[in-house]
Each structure stands twice: as structure tokens, then as C-alpha cells.
Amino acid sequence: MKIASLGQTIIAAAAALSVFLGTGPRPADAGDAVSFRLDWTLSGYQLPFYWAKEKGYYARENLDVDIKEGAGSGKTVALIAGRQDDLGLADFMFMAVGAAKGMHIKGIFGEIQDGAWAIISAADNPIKKPEDLIGRSIATTADHKSMLDLLLALNKIPADKVQIQVTGAATRNTVFVNGQVDSFISIVIGSPLDLVVRAQQGKGKAVYFMPFADFGIAPMGQGIVAHERVIAEKPDMLRRFLRASAQALNDIVKPERTDEAVDIAMRLSGARDERRDSVKLQWLESVPRLRTKNTEGHPYGWMSDKNWAVSVDILLKTGQVEKPIPPERLYTNEFLPTN
């Protein structure tokens, strides 16, 4: 009797605690909770997810999506691998390295199909080709250094001829603007466009972009990542999430929706007003990268073996993975909407 009473007390206490911690049973109309981790603070290519939330597309799919800012693709990938969030938006190159190292994660929606890497330098002293880096300095975050190593290796430039400075993400652009380095490496659709907007507003110097694609490097970009256990346990949730996200993406590629999409994302993310022009430009630069010639005729988010093969080849050449990774280990188109 005493034991039964103790057991009931424990169950009651656990139920009370779970309600207190927010882990208890949810109201029937709240939808399935989805924790969605972005790769960075607001960037243009994230607009579709805020649009889907604002327009009720997720709610219509009975999903209660919590969009959370990130602190870099590396951290987002680690959070997904550790099942701290259900889904994440991350650079697929990081996801592939993680998968090769034993993380049980997979790409389920390829948003940016062309990673659009570039060397950014001052327009009045530009770096127009890899050879121009000789004797010059370049800032890179630790995550991006292997891409720089690849550019140098493919163009037969000895790494010791270039002054490579590894910096934190927050410092990289500042040291460039301040003239501590001649250039930095980044994806085009990210923070470098803040510098372009600053130049347009007369607050800074014009910058020059040297795209990696012009020198033989065009890897996959950002996409949605899920843990294999989530894929196995919640396939229906993934289908509903991608259906809503794809609908949002199809909505806002229409130029007349751009301003409204930017406004929504600015409001929901709480980004500073002065970033508005930059976020808009990031989205406009993202749109042409939603498809490549290998994905033409397929819905947004669809990934091709050919594009992935290019990315895996880059990872092999940079030594980030030791042996080829089979495509089915890296991605699946299984959850994409069919129409």
C-alpha cells in the first residue's frame, strides 16, 4: 500500500514537473512542435521560413515551428547531430563532413544549390584571380579555411605565399574594413552584401567579388538537415514541413513579394532596421542559386547526384573526407513535395 502510494506520488510529481518544464502533454490544437535551427542571424536565404510561419503554412500543416537563430553552420550541424533541435538550416559542405565523421545526419532539402563562394577585396585594389593573392593577406574563419586551401591548391599557389589569418566570424569583416587584411573569404549571399549596401549608401568603400565558380569550385550551399532518427521516426512531419517551406519559397521568388517577405523576416527575427537593404540584396542574390542546370525541371529543394558528386570531390581534394561518401548517405529527396 505504501509502495503504491509512493508510486502515485512520484507519478503525480513527475506530471507536475513536466507541465512546469513545458514537456507535458500539449493542447490538441497546438500542432506538432518543431524546433528549427537556422545557420546564422537573419540572412536573405532564410526568408522562406519566416514567410511560411507568418502566412500560417506551418500551422496549416499542424506544425508549431520555433525558428531559432544560429551561430554558424558547424554549430547547427552539431546541434542536429546531438538531437538538440529537430531540423536545421546549414551549409551542406559542413553537413557532409559531419556525416563522413560519423554524425547520423542527412540533407533533406537543398535550398542553395550553388554555394557561391568568393574572395572579397577592395574594388580599388581588387583580387581578380587566385594568383593575385600571392603576397597579399586574407582573413578566413576556421570553418572556411579548407575552401581557401582548395582554391590555392587547384590553382597551384603555395599556401605560404599568402598571409592567411584565421579569425572569428564576428571579427572577419571588421578587420577587412579596417584594412588589417586585403581580403576575406565568404559566401556571396551572406554578410559581404552588408559591405555592398554600405558602399551604396556612401558609408564604405566598394568591394570586388572573385567567385570561386569561375575557378572550378561550385559546391552545394545551404539546405535543411535532419537527424537519421528524426527521418525514421517522423517522416510525416518532415513531409509537412517541406511542403509548407517549399510553398513559401515558390511564393516569394515572385519579385513583387520580395519587399513583403523581407519585412516579415525583419519583424519576426528582430533584426536591426539598418540591415533591411542587405537582407533584401542577399535574397535577390540567392534566387538565381536555387537551381543549377542539374536540377532544372525539378521542384525547389530537389538535389542531384551530379551536384553532390562535385561537393564530395571538393571534400576529398581538401582532405576533409578520406574516402568517397555514397550519395544516399548524404541526402534524400524522399520528403520533397511531389507537385
Next chain:
Amino acid sequence: MLVPVLATAGALVMWAAVVRIFDVPDYLLPAPQAVAARIIKEWSLLWKHGLYTLLSVLTGFAAGVAIGVPLAFAIVLSRSVERVTMPFLVMSQTIPKVAIAPILVVWLGFGILPKIAIVFLISFFPIVVSTVVGLKSVETDMIDLVRSMGARTVKIMLRVRGPSALPQMFAGFKIAVCLAVVGAIVGEFVGSDRGLGYLLLTSTGTLDGSLIWSALFVLIAMGVTLFAIVSKLERLAIPWHVSVRADDTAAYQS
């Protein structure tokens, strides 16, 4: 001596067992034998980067001692100096070094200078505070005695307060030298092209678990060795003090 060795061996065996039993992936926690093999394989790389970090640690720490100790003497000698400097000292300590490091890189560039500056800032405060406490802790009876024998303030400082402050000063040095290693890594994390912090950053970027842990072990070895050197200097400088003698008489403790 046997007990620490056995404890370390036990910890390593447990580490290896956890990795094996739970099949922990390399990027999360590599097995100790994998880390040992990597240290041997990458010895020259670790040595090269370790020396660079050590240089900024030693230079920044030496600057902390060279400026901190005389400043502490000045604070004790003059109330005006104390009133002027102490608020700045406390403020400098409350600023998170991680927050100020990027600014130092922008000001001082990518060379070794910002790393030395961060090491200095992080190690300076415990040196000053412990020295001030030590210098002020001398019994007033002792000061009155030597003053009655004709000693002036400077002589009292050098002959009485200084030697009496040594135990507290060394306590501060021991804290500061460990913090100095942390400061050097913070500086290298913000912007660098060499050093163990650089190695940690780049290997984290490629999920190279065994190299991350190799660099960490070199850092631990560096911190422990520097701490041991300061402890040895302490034993040589103040063999008479109870803290040093207590170590020698530990065997007699009940």
C-alpha cells in the same frame, strides 16, 4: 608519487572504456590511444604551434609581473595612487577578455602583440591584488619596531613588507600563470595564423577530434609545467614559509 600516477592511469582506462563501450565517434571524443598516436605523429606541428603560444604566455606574464608588482608597491606607498588606479584595475578586470579581444586585434593587428596584450590583461590583476594584500598584511608591531630603529618608508618596504608579501605574491603568480595560458588561447581564437589556439580552431572546423585533443593535452602540459616552475621558484624564495614547510611535513599529518 604513486597515487597520482595510478589516478591518471585509472582515468585513462575509464576514458578508453567509455569510448569503446558507447562507441563514441572520434569527432566527439577520440580514444586516448588515438590521441597519443596523433601527438607522436604530429609532434613537430604541435611543437611549432606550442612554442608560439608559449612565447605570448611568457611575454604577457612577464609584463604582468614587471608592471603589476611595482604598481602594487606604489599603491601601498601612496593612498593617491591607490585611489586613482584601483577603479581602473577593477574595471579592467570586469571587462570580459573575449569581448575585448576582437577590438585588440583591430587595434594591434594580427601579430603576437594582441595575444601578449590579452595575456597581460588577464594575468595582471591577480598579481597586483595579491601583492597589495601581501604588502598590507605585515603586522603593525613589526613596522613600528623597525621604524623605532630608524628605518625609512622605502627601507621598510624593501626589507620588511616586500619579503613578508612573498607568499601572497607567489599565490597570485600561480593563479596568473594559469590564466595566462587561457588568455593566449583567447587571443589566438580571435585572429591568428599560428599557435595552439589556431590549431584548435582549424581542427575544430574540420571535426578533427584527435588533433583537437592533442592540442588540448599540449596546452594542459604547458599550464601544469608553468605552474610547477612557479611553485619551484616559490620553494626557493620562501623556504621558511608555513605553506612550503607544510608540504614537506605532510607525511606527519594525521
